[in-house]
Amino acid sequence: MHSPSIKRRLCVAAIAASLCSVAPLMAQQSEDAEQSAEQRKNVILIIGDGMDDQQITIARNYLKGARGKLLMDQLPLRSVSQILTQDDEAPSKPVYVADSANSATSMATGISTSRGRIATSAGENRDLVTIAELAKQAGYATGIVTTASVTDATPASFIAHTASRGCENPNVMKPFEDSPRWLDPTACEADRVTNGGPGSISRQIALGNHDVILGGGQKHFSPIAEESKKSVSELAQNNGYRIVTDQQGLLDVQSSALVEDKILGLFSPSTMPTQWQGEDGRSAEKPEPSLLNMIDWRLGSVELPSTMICEDNPSFDGIPRLKQMTDIAIEQLWKRSQQGFFLMIESASIDKQSHKRNPCGSIGEVEQLEEALASALKFAEQEPNTLILVTADHGQAAQLIPAPSMFKSIGVPVYTPGHVARIITPENQVLSVNYATNDFPSEEHTGTNVPLFSNDVGLGKVPPMVTQPEIFELMKNHLFD
Ligand SMILES: [Zn+2]
Incomplete structure (x- = not known):
């Protein structure tokens, strides 16, 4: 990726001074803000990709010992989520094993779709409104944090709409040219700009209005955008995004971003490296x-x-931890709306490392999720109207x-x-x-139900068992009821 020129803004005005402080978030809270904390509503959805009970148990044994407890184990509510998937050719019929695209779409939109779809409906390919879009339209701040590419299936399902998860950047939108072997060369046809579609997932993110998007995926923003002379990153900058690509950039944003800045952090070419191997x-x-x-x-x-x-994985050197991205996202979102925010946090490589048969990689990602959860819980102590949900999108092979x-x-x-x-x-x-699950170089997902945890805000609201689309309803009800 070429280095985007980062527009730096100095915090000089008195009005801006309080927004630019690096002091702990709540230390800056004015009396007015304290009064409004009761009225603010926040949702923090934490997704461990592929984090079924096998993955949790493996990680618990390693990280805490057989008699130990993870932080998620200590949340006051533990429910279970049944994954739903539809057959694309016969949308009324179920398929019993999901991928991240359709399972994230269930949570993001409340509608069960077919595998590979990013917030679009099975069969008819209709755009489905996401919880992040509803929240943004209603005045909430919105954010996405992930250890995958920000264009990957789970984050994309909250902030983009395509018929196929493979339509991540402008290069793969052109049929039969640069499409990866696994991607049907016509899969992105309907989403092409020249066909009246919204374009690639990276283009949709660049032209979107979500406040904070942090993760990997630089390579999806460096190509020239569809029907444009500018790269996707340049489109993002023209649309008001400050783009950061390393730890220092992230710290600069923390100290100097103005509330009108949107923040796009891309810290690796693709998926962010795991902490362990x-x-x-x-x-x-x-x-x-x-x-x-x-x-x-x-x-x-x-x-x-x-x-x-x-x-330790040597490639992890200099990579921001999920906790650091989470802390900065919470702080920035909190500043941007008095109404509250919606934030989706994904620990992606529990799944990706399980495909590669690498349990150490997956365990390290569960630890990262635990740290992010600790940050969310700490925030919720001071903003009690914060619904925290922790779940997985689907089961995995381990x-x-x-x-x-x-x-x-x-x-x-x-x-x-x-x-x-x-x-x-x-x-x-x-x-x-x-x-x-197979003898192929990549393991498959499995069809088990997955856990759903909540903080005390979910007590009396989260039933003992949900279907995955009901998670959307829980979040919507919290923000809008
Ligand atoms: Zn997977």
């Missing part, structure tokens, strides 16, 4: 049966992958399996047909994480 970059591996065992499953032996520790096998005493080699990572935990025990 497997030892020496290893992920789960396949057990190796002996020749005799390959001839007869009752004979011979099997060699399991060697154990490993989780280690399974916690016995180490050693429960059938070890029978005396025959028993092992997974999939890939397994045997992680040494801080309790010095083996945590055996299995991936076996």
